[in-house]
Amino acid sequence: MLRLLICAGGTGGGVYPALAVLRALEKDVEAVLWVGSEGGMEADLVQRAGVPFTAVPAAGVHGVGLRALPGNLLRLSRGVIASRRILHQFRPQVLLFTGGYVAVPMALAAARRVPSLLFVPDIEPGLALKTLARFAHTIALVASPSRAYFSKTKAHLQVTGYPTRPDLIGWNREQGRNHLGLSLDSKVLLVAGGSKGALSINRAVWNTLPRLLQLAEVVHLTGQAHWEETRQVMAQLPEDLVSRYHPLPYLHEMGAALTAADLVISRAGASTLGEYPLFGLPAILVPYPFAWRYQKVNADYLVNQGAAVMVKDQALPEQLLPRVAELFKDDVRLQQMRDRMSALARPRAADEIAELVKQMVRHRSTTGDVP
Secondary structure, three states, rough: EEEEEEEEOOHHHHHHHHHHHHHHHHHEEEEEEEEOOOOOOHHHHHHHHHOOOEEOOOOOOOOOOOOOOOHHHHHHHHHHHHHHHHHHOOOOOEEEEEEEEOOOHHHHHHHOOOOEEEEEOOOOOOOHHHHOOOOOEEEEEOOOHHHHOOOOOOOEEEOOOOOOHHHHOOOOHHHHHHHHHOOOOOEEEEEEOOOOOOOHHHHHHOOOOHHHHHHOEEEEEEEEEHHHHHHHHHOOOHHHHHHEEEEEEOOHHHHHHHOOOOOOEEOOOOOOOHHHHHHHOEEEEEEOOOOOHHHHHHHHHHHHHHEEEEHHHHHOOOOOOHHHHHHHHHHHHHHHHHHHHHOOOOOOOOHHHHHEEEEEEEEOOOOOOOO
């Protein structure tokens, strides 16, 4: 039995994989503690899962500007002190990091004295993950191209794939469509903007909605912030098309939508590397343009595998409808994309990472050394 400390936060792309690995380790864990950042979005997700949670101060120090740097350095120092206290009190046998600046003070506090595994959810690691790689003993990668970003590390590298949430599986196509009120024989387009929605994707869909609905039924996850605008769009739809539009501010049963859809339009966050392959779901990817290039690199990977096509955010208003029409009218190409997406699936990713965690603990208990 092991004592596991998980340090992850910032986005769902780091939180959900850690939850999936924890589920795979359930029978082997004696005690678990999740350390997140003060005010982070992860607290609600983790506590809802029934996992003990505590928070430490954390902040980025790279590229933040001279005004913010002193305050962020102070928060980082306070985070290291708080992390040392947590390590002393909880005494973990192994650390699991999956992203977010919150893991940096914990890694500094542990200073390689505790075996640590770092999971990299995107193809290209972010700045926080590049820092964490210096302290990790094992690094689990979502795909082989990620190896290029860790050529100088001494850590053991292992390609495991992206650990998907257990609650996604268990649906078949008929069940998913019935749950969402969809026809069993029509084509279905899923539009997924993330939990907060993606305004540029939403508006591109709304502006072409009547013509999109002639091609397929549309399941549109708009985000709660854009729900009022969605209601206004629905009110203007022709009567004969209303039943083909299925907007939702948020969907807990995401597995139903992923198994029901024939094509998805979304951003290219880390979860696309695991969830779309799991369901063999062809994608039109629109990388988020106002951040570093992680989503672009993720999208490039799936495009190069023949599993997706990419549209730049600024070109979406003109290209969305033609791209959807092109794919829905070409069943052969859509099936090829489906097959190539399915070929990337790693359904045992969570189990593989869980086994790496257990190997690290066994190694230390046998040799007394940190692997």
